[in-house]
Amino acid sequence: MRLVHTDALVLGDGAPILDGAVAIGDRGEILDSGGAGEVLPRHAGAPIERVRGAVLPGLVNAHTHLELSALRGRVPGGSGFVPWVEQMIGVRSELRPEDDAAAVERAVDELVSCGTVAVGEVTNSLAAVRALARAGIVGCVFHEVFGVEREPLERRVAGLQAMVAERVGTWPTADLAYSATPHTLYTTHPDVVRRLLAAARERGSRASVHVAEHPAERRFLEKGDGPVAEWYEARLKLRRDLLEWPGESPIAFADALGALAPDVLAVHLTDALPAELDLVARRGATVVLCPRSNLHIETRLPPLLALRAAGIAPALGTDSLASNASLDVLAEARALHDRFPAVPASDLVGMATWAGARALGRTDVGRIARGARPGLIAIEGDVGADPCAFVLKNVRAPRRWISRRGETVS
Numbered sequence: 171m172r173l174v175h176t177d178a179l180v181l182g183d184g185a186p187i188l189d190g191a192v193a194i195g196d197r198g199e200i201l202d203s204g205g206a207g208e209v210l211p212r213h214a215g216a217p218i219e220r221v222r223g224a225v226l227p228g229l230v231n232a233h234t235h236l237e238l239s240a241l242r243g244r245v246p247g248g249s250g251f252v253p254w255v256e257q258m259i260g261v262r263s264e265l266r267p268e269d270d271a272a273a274v275e276r277a278v279d280e281l282v283s284c285g286t287v288a289v290g291e292v293t294n295s296l297a298a299v300r301a302l303a304r305a306g307i308v309g310c311v312f313h314e315v316f317g318v319e320r321e322p323l324e325r326r327v328a329g330l331q332a333m334v335a336e337r338v339g340t341w342p343t344a345d346l347a348y349s350a351t352p353h354t355l356y357t358t359h360p361d362v363v364r365r366l367l368a369a370a371r372e373r374g375s376r377a378s379v380h381v382a383e384h385p386a387e388r389r390f391l392e393k394g395d396g397p398v399a400e401w402y403e404a405r406l407k408l409r410r411d412l413l414e415w416p417g418e419s420p421i422a423f424a425d426a427l428g429a430l431a432p433d434v435l436a437v438h439l440t441d442a443l444p445a446e447l448d449l450v451a452r453r454g455a456t457v458v459l460c461p462r463s464n465l466h467i468e469t470r471l472p473p474l475l476a477l478r479a480a481g482i483a484p485a486l487g488t489d490s491l492a493s494n495a496s497l498d499v500l501a502e503a504r505a506l507h508d509r510f511p512a513v514p515a516s517d518l519v520g521m522a523t524w525a526g527a528r529a530l531g532r533t534d535v536g537r538i539a540r541g542a543r544p545g546l547i548a549i550e551g552d553v554g555a556d557p558c559a560f561v562l563k564n565v566r567a568p569r570r571w572i573s574r575r576g577e578t579v580s
């Protein structure tokens with residue numbers, strides 16, 4: 171057992187403690203935490219490390235697509251979602267498989283070096299599963315499917331387990347929960363959406379779906395036309411008269427399909443209206459925001475103030491490197507801090523830690539609490555009166571692991 175005595179202990183799930191201390195067991199488990207004046211005497215004789223700065227729990231990046239990491243800096247944004255996807259498909263087709271594989275390894279290294287302990291990884295190829303397990307990163311792997319034609323999509327879903335066996339082999343760790351999950355409500359047949367959500371729920375797993383990300387999504391779901399319908403015709407050669415749409419808003423449709431629930435991560439909600447957010451809150455839905463990705467693709471931010479007014483405490487994700495400059499979820503909190511200065515810094519740091527852990531269904535990470543194994547990171551410097559503001563102002567300062575989760579993974 172060892173002690174860390176720090177100028178500020180940022181708990182993740184509560185107000186930071188100035189002049190705090192934490193006792194850590196051999197496997198990275200938190201044995202005790204609180205004010206240094208109380209914690210240190212309780213464990214007299216144990217070795218003490220002094221940190222001049224802030225200590226915080228490992229970060230939780232609740233929405234990533236690591237298989238797109240080779241696209242970093244290569245997909246221009248600013249023209250909306252459909253042009254971005256079109257560019258992404260073009261750039262991706264020029265990459266070699268070995269570029270992809272190397273970029274996934276580098277991406278996992280980046281997650282570790284910025285202090286990440288857990289992810290919600292959305293994947294088509296399962297390319298990052300073994301690398302995540304090797305790095306001791308926990309969380310959820312959302313095996314994503316899409317397709318608007320029911321029968322081919324059902325065949326794809328039926329083949330997912332064989333794909334896992336072929337690409338991953340024996341699942342490397344129970345600390346990465348697996349579930350099949352729909353891409354979006356306009357790219358995945360509604361019968362399959364319902365079934366995937368029900369299957370995940372039955373197994374006690376989370377699912378994840380992109381919802382209300384952009385105006386073209388709303389236009390298609392409500393009216394059946396606009397950039398998404400045009401893209402279906404041009405790219406997928408789907409005949410306009412065969413396209414189906416529900417005639418409902420993204421949020422109403424999500425609700426009809428059972429996608430507004432605590433065990434489904436509703437990712438983005440950038441295009442959600444205040445009245446729709448009230449419904450999201452009433453359903454107790456889990457919300458994940460990806461502000462820097464939204465800025466890159468749509469040049470707009472998620473409606474953080476309206477979300478908070480509705481009583482929603484969102485988690486944060488970086489989305490992929492095809493729409494973001496880094497995989498640092500604390501930089502997402504900083505991006506919100508810059509544009510919503512009235513939101514308390516401690517809430518924003520909580521979004522990158524404890525809210526993310528809850529989104530992924532875990533209580534053992536994202537907070538400094540007895541029995542948790544969150545991994546601890548230190549950011550050195552003068553913490554001042556608001557340690558969370560200090561953390562956000564210093565997102566570019568070096569971070570150092572104080573303790574890791576002490577996992578043994580195959």
Ligand SMILES: [Zn+2]
Pocket residue numbers: 233234235292380437489490
């Ligand atoms: Zn995404």
